[in-house]
Structure formats: structure tokens, C-alpha cells
Amino acid sequence: MSPTPEELYPLILDSISEGVFTVDSEFRITSFNAEAEAITGFSAEQALGHKCYEVLRASICQRGCALRKSLETGEPQRNVRVTVLNPEMETIPICVSSAVLRDREGRMIGGVEIFRDISEVEALRSELSGRRVFGDMIGASPAMQEIFRLILDVAATDASVLIEGASGTGKELVAQAIHDQSARSDHPFICVNCGALPDTLLESELFGYERGAFTGARASKLGRFQQADGGTLFLDEVGELSPAFQVKLLRALQEGEVQPLGATEMVRVDVRIIAATNRDVRRLLEEEKLREDLYYRLCVIPIHIPPLRERREDIIPLVEHYLSRLEVRTGKEIREISPDALTALYDYDYPGNVRELTNILERAFVLCHEEQIDLIHLSPEVVAGGGRGTAGQAEGDDKAQAPFSEGTVGEAAADFRAAGDTPGVSPGTGREPWRLKPSEHKLLSSTEDRADGMSHSSRRSSEQGPVRPEVQRLLAVLDAHGWRRGETARALGISRSTLWRRMKEYGLV
Numbered sequence: 001m002s003p004t005p006e007e008l009y010p011l012i013l014d015s016i017s018e019g020v021f022t023v024d025s026e027f028r029i030t031s032f033n034a035e036a037e038a039i040t041g042f043s044a045e046q047a048l049g050h051k052c053y054e055v056l057r058a059s060i061c062q063r064g065c066a067l068r069k070s071l072e073t074g075e076p077q078r079n080v081r082v083t084v085l086n087p088e089m090e091t092i093p094i095c096v097s098s099a100v101l102r103d104r105e106g107r108m109i110g111g112v113e114i115f116r117d118i119s120e121v122e123a124l125r126s127e128l129s130g131r132r133v134f135g136d137m138i139g140a141s142p143a144m145q146e147i148f149r150l151i152l153d154v155a156a157t158d159a160s161v162l163i164e165g166a167s168g169t170g171k172e173l174v175a176q177a178i179h180d181q182s183a184r185s186d187h188p189f190i191c192v193n194c195g196a197l198p199d200t201l202l203e204s205e206l207f208g209y210e211r212g213a214f215t216g217a218r219a220s221k222l223g224r225f226q227q228a229d230g231g232t233l234f235l236d237e238v239g240e241l242s243p244a245f246q247v248k249l250l251r252a253l254q255e256g257e258v259q260p261l262g263a264t265e266m267v268r269v270d271v272r273i274i275a276a277t278n279r280d281v282r283r284l285l286e287e288e289k290l291r292e293d294l295y296y297r298l299c300v301i302p303i304h305i306p307p308l309r310e311r312r313e314d315i316i317p318l319v320e321h322y323l324s325r326l327e328v329r330t331g332k333e334i335r336e337i338s339p340d341a342l343t344a345l346y347d348y349d350y351p352g353n354v355r356e357l358t359n360i361l362e363r364a365f366v367l368c369h370e371e372q373i374d375l376i377h378l379s380p381e382v383v384a385g386g387g388r389g390t391a392g393q394a395e396g397d398d399k400a401q402a403p404f405s406e407g408t409v410g411e412a413a414a415d416f417r418a419a420g421d422t423p424g425v426s427p428g429t430g431r432e433p434w435r436l437k438p439s440e441h442k443l444l445s446s447t448e449d450r451a452d453g454m455s456h457s458s459r460r461s462s463e464q465g466p467v468r469p470e471v472q473r474l475l476a477v478l479d480a481h482g483w484r485r486g487e488t489a490r491a492l493g494i495s496r497s498t499l500w501r502r503m504k505e506y507g508l509v
Helices: 005-015 034-040 052-056 066-073 119-129 142-155 171-181 199-207 243-255 281-286 292-298 312-330 339-347 353-367 380-384 389-395 409-419 438-452 456-464 469-480 485-492 496-505
Strands: 019-023 029-032 077-085 091-102 108-117 161-165 189-193 232-236 272-277 301-305
Touching: 005 034, 019 034, 034 091, 034 108, 066 077, 066 091, 066 108, 119 496, 142 171, 142 301, 161 171, 171 189, 171 232, 171 272, 171 301, 189 199, 199 243, 243 292, 281 292, 312 339, 312 353, 339 353, 339 380, 469 485, 485 496
Parallel strands: 161 272, 161 301, 189 232, 232 272
Antiparallel strands: 019 029, 019 108, 077 091, 091 108
16 A cells, blocks of 8 residues: 555655754744754754754854744745754754745745755865965965965055966956955955956946947946945956056046046045956066056055966865865766876966866866766876976976876885885975975875775774774775765765764764
């Protein structure tokens, strides 16, 4: 005999991998599925009949409750990040969505909240933060860390900034970060590409126009200066401006006023200017393509972003960041990259800088139908290498520049083991740990495993001494499933979030 729909509903709710609970109009919990029990640590018996805020104790319960907003407005709330407390008073980050429940006649009878544990995501965010995440920028190199420090100093002032850097290095991200950290962050951040428009269009774009100022001007339009009033105006590719237009821009900057086309009066504006160029500013000045007075007006504080090939310490953190972002965006469970592919990415010169790196990884995601990106998923020019000979010779340290080039994986692992525990020196490199590049940390570990076949559990046992039985059992299951957390959790009969918490407790992540 087939089960009735009423019998199926609880089974369906308990089989999904997200926490789900429902409340009545008084916010008393009326249902609480199995994953909600696993994430919160409260059983359904403990939760049913209680107010939801008594059980979840979320960071938004008193103010900004997503479920309350849904019940008050009738609109669903999606992907709200909050933290809840479990019975042990530990904080658990979750992502919440809520909606109204209605009966067959359309009357509101309560609400439903769906949530998922994002401990892994937050742990990744924290890990990346340790590598100096700033806004949407990621950088482990000394050059980027210095830029991050400079951003904080610059943001506290209204001084004009000129950002120099090759195409694709992230000049707009730096400008956005300065704005976000400044007192103007509540006001607009307006971007204008000065190289994309001729002078006549650029003038109307920046300064605006009045109705009838020219043929087709049927209504007045605010210029970018007025739109950015109180905020920040970002002038990208300012090196492409014609000398004639530079004079008009200089006047606006000096006077703090603009005159829309067709207007008879000046309009006062309060705007912070950030400019950027991918051209060599010194050469532009020498060739008189950039006015000195405009340059000194724009360049109160210069910021230079080096190309990616000059800050290779940033490549691995960027790869990890974009892998996680592409996994979420595409839905593909690709969380790893092989040591050979990682080495190829590290060795490539990136003429298109960070923008090219994102394109390379996106292409790999399209071509990869497995759980790991390998060399076959990378473009031929990346696999062939980026011609980095001069950089290595300049430093006189080939290993520092290309830690695991072709044919040296086994040798590197042998060096790693042979080095033993030399005090103050990282095995396999002959250099102090703080001198290692991020890829060397990762690839040394990967190649050691490949060369000697040691499992994660045996390596930990040899390094850390006796391991508790429950940790040994967990390590055995992890090893059996290649440390893939989804498969390991299913084999143990627990949720991914529970597995994650245990791994954190045992120091396995």
C-alpha cells in the first residue's frame, strides 16, 4: 500500500540536506526536520512548541529577523547570513531563507525557514583572511599587503589618488576598497571609462546637460560629477584623455564646480576623485600627452599595482578563491587541483594578470567533468609555461621561482624527506619557512604523499605521536574516501556539518 501525501511529507523533509522548520503566526515551531536537528544540536522534541528564537538563538532574532520580515511583508527573504548557538553555546554560521505559509484559501497560517550550515565556507573565508583579504582583493605578497595598508591610510582622507597598473590587475577594486573604507561609503561610487568615449560624449557624460543643449537633448540629464555628489568618482583610463579635455577636467577639479552643457550657471559638487591608468605616466608627461598640472592634481597619493608575474605569492590564494567561487556559481563539485596543474599555474606569466587567471580557471571548470582539475583542462600556453627564466636568474634562486618544474616532483619529495628536521630550515628548500611561497607549502605536502605513498593518517601519526582511537577511526574513513567530505559523511552516517565540526575539533582542518 502506497503512503499517503501526509505520510510522505515528513519523510521528504527528513531526507533533504538543509534544515527546515515551520512556525505558526505566534512563531511557535510546528515542525523541525532531521537536518535542523543535526545543525542546531536540538531534537525535534526539544524544539516543537517553543518560540523559534528560544531554540535557534540567532544573531538576528531581536533585530532583522528574516522570518519576521516575511510574515510582516509577505515577501520571501533569501540567503541571509546569521549565526546560531547550539546547546554547548558554540556559534554556528548558517545561511537562512524564509517565506510565508498559506492555506488553500490563501490565508497566512505561519512561516517556513530553510537554512544550511556554512561552516566550511566561513572557514575558507577565515583562511583567506589570514592571507590578507581586503574587500574583493586577495593578496599574500608584500606588495599587496603594503597596498592594503595604504588603502586604510588613504581612505581616512579626501586626497586624490592615481592608481597605476597594467590591464587586469584590479585597479577598480582598489578604488572601490578606498571608497568602501572612507566616510563617503554611504554615498555613490561612480565609474567612468575615459578611454571609451570621444570628447563630446565624455563632456556630457561627466558634466551633464540641460534640455535643448543639443539636438536630441529632450530632457535634462545629471552628469557623473553630480551623480557622485558626496561620494567618489572613479576616472578609469585617464591617460587616454585628449589635451583639450584635460583642461576642462582640470578646471572642474580645481574649482569643485561643473557646468552642464547648455547651462548658464555653475553647479557645486563635493566629490572625491580617484583616477587610474594602464599607461606609463612618466612617458605620457615626457611626451606632453598628459598635462603636468592635471597630473599633480590627480596624483596626490600614487598607488602602483604590480603585475601578477611580479607577485607570485598571490597566485595560489587567488586560485583557491576563484575555485570556491566557480564551484558555487556552476554547481560543479570541483574542489581540488592537481600538483602538476598547480605548478603550471604558478609558473605562467599572466600577460592579462588576474583577469586572465580567472578566465583560465573558468575554462578549466567548463572542460573538467571530474573532481580535480588537471593539466588537460588548462590551455596549451599555460601548460607550456610563461618564459620565466630571467626572473629566476635575477634572484639567483631557481627553486624559489619555480618550486616544482617539470620532472622535479619526485626529486623535490626526495629532498623534502632527506632534509629531515633541520632547525630553522624548511625541508626541500634550504630556506626558512617564512621565505617559502604559498605553492611550496602545498606542493611539498602533495609531492611527499605521491612519492612515498604515506596516507594522511600515517603521516599525522608519525609527526604527532599517538592518536586517540576515535581520531584514528575518523582518519581511516577519510583516507578510504580520499578525504572527500561528502562521501566520508555519508559513510559515517552523519551530516557534512557534523563531520566538519569533528575535523575541526581533532585538528584535521
